[in-house]
Amino acid sequence: MPELPEVETARSLIAGRALHRQIVDVDDSDRYVTRPHAGGELGSALTGRSLTAAHRRGKTIWVETSPAGGPAAGGPAAGGPELGIHLGMSGRIVVTDPDGAIAEAGDPQRYGAKLPKPAWNRFTLRFADGGSLVLLDPRRLGRVRLHPDIAALGPDAAQVTPAEFRALITKGRTAVKARLLDQSKIAGVGNLLADEIAWQARVSPQAPVNSLSPAQVNRLYRALKSAVESAIAKGGAHTGEIYAARRRGGTCPRDGAPMVHGTVGGRSTWWCSREQAIRAARRPRGQRTPAG
DNA sequence: AACAATGTTCAGTC
DNA sequence: GGACTGAACATTGT
Structure with a gap:
């Protein structure tokens, strides 16, 4: 609960x-x-x-x-x-x-x-x-x-500002989900909310935080706010849109693709196999990858 | 019976 | 020292 x-x-x-x-x-x-x-x-x-x-x-x-x-x-x-x-x-x-x-x-x-x-x-x-x-x-x-x-806690998830969110989320290279669960960065997100947020934002829970594009960070912030507000209004984190799909055979409520299960950040994690597939970091148009 | 469960914390490694 | 990982914690439900 x-x-x-x-x-x-x-x-x-x-x-x-x-x-x-x-x-x-x-x-x-x-x-x-x-x-x-x-x-x-x-x-x-x-x-x-x-x-x-x-x-x-x-x-x-x-x-x-x-x-x-x-x-x-x-x-x-x-x-x-x-x-x-x-x-x-x-x-x-x-x-x-x-x-x-x-x-x-x-x-x-x-x-x-x-x-x-x-x-x-x-x-x-x-x-x-x-x-x-x-x-x-x-x-x-x-x-x-x-x-x-x-x-010892980061700002409350219901109060955090976009600027705070960006600064707290994008440093380091841990997985997005692990970072969302880190109470010293942002306080309040648990296992169900973290899956809901990544799903709403169409971001892979496994993506390293330093690989996120600005657009992805913005989507995560908006998803955080909407998931938290909705869950408070409806009475719990289990009222999220993908809660029912977090099971074997579950399908994505948006596109019907199979949900994938794995362990991310040490916790049981479910995500859409199509919309949240892990992929190479996106870079702004016209910007070259660092030479190496 | 074995395993998973809406969380935190500690020991250990890099 | 900071960042990160995995096990441990106590108990119940499937």
């Missing part, structure tokens, strides 16, 4: 339903999800506070907290610790209200198709009003920590 669109939905859920409710109990007993947590630090840091604002960059959420004991008494800088949440491969956020109403982020696809098991609750904030915020995560690759390192 969780690429940028799902994470944005989760952030929005927290911002809309979990703020300004006093935390009276914290279950941070999962030692792996709270790594490198030794025990109790999250609970002691958060108990008595409330969440005051939810932010996101790429796939990382961070939540501001109030000073201990209640609403901000000092200036804007007088808050509590930042709570970092990452959904990993299978995480979801669930917020319950005092009356028992349940609100859930995202469009559960794989693990969400079934009723979630209570054993998948990996981290819980219990509020004074009787409600709660829960990180549900079957695979436990999600992560909760204090003060996540947001600066």
